[in-house]
Amino acid sequence: MQLQQGDAQAFKKLVDEWQDMVYNTALGIVQNADDADDITQDVFIQVYQSVSSFKGESKFSTWLYRIVITKSLDHLKKKKRKKRFGFMQSLFGNNSDEEIHPEEFNHPGVLMENKESAAALFKALQQLPDKQRIAFTLHRLEAQRHQDIAAVMELSVTAVESLIARAKGNLRQILKDYYEKNVA
């Protein structure tokens, strides 16, 4: 592979080819455009630095998805830690309301007529356990097949199907509760 020999042109080609997939996945998980942009850069830097460790045992896209997901989940963990710290600060008088109550997320790729419903869905997604959220995001936002999701998450196809079914069930319940409170 040319990239493994440090070819800059090959790296540019790789970035051009995969940037939308990396960014869209990160955006679906972290639900913030600036954060997703940072994660996209982090992912490609890691790819450049560790491409020699890619042995080709799995598909390149599988390897790349794993990096994106790991980076995105790490980012969310860091953000949660910061939020807790921000909350502590707010108790002592520092104003950090913006960080504690983030704005509604609107995915730029969603059709205009679905924007409002999608915002409710993304809000509900935040409450799902990580595995369910990842499986659902890859399936619905990245249109990945169950077999491919299973390869990325290192699970069986049955386990992925079960994760997606549970995610849908949980989302239905969360959305129901949400609309019961918000529909007059």
Next chain:
Amino acid sequence: MNKNEQINKLVDEALSSLDGAERATPKPYLFTRLNARMQNEPDNSWDAVLKFISRPAIALAGLCLVITINAMVVSSNYSGQTTTTADEQYVSADEYNTSVAVLSDIENIEP
């Protein structure tokens, strides 16, 4: 339409709201920004080392190791003190003449 039906309709709409969604694209000139960042970032291997050490599992394992070594050192010292044999005690008593209890005894030693 009653409230329940209305809510179920909204839930179904939300669950199918990603149908036909397109991939989001990053801001333009990603490669240029990426290149600039890679050139500006120094190759700080110390950061990698510190990052590795500060992992909870590694830090905890290190702490356990230090505590274990400390415990071993303390216990070996303690057991070393208590295993002094009677012979050793006799030799030191003889060497330092600890059998002589008071100064007057030394002065009045009989020839």
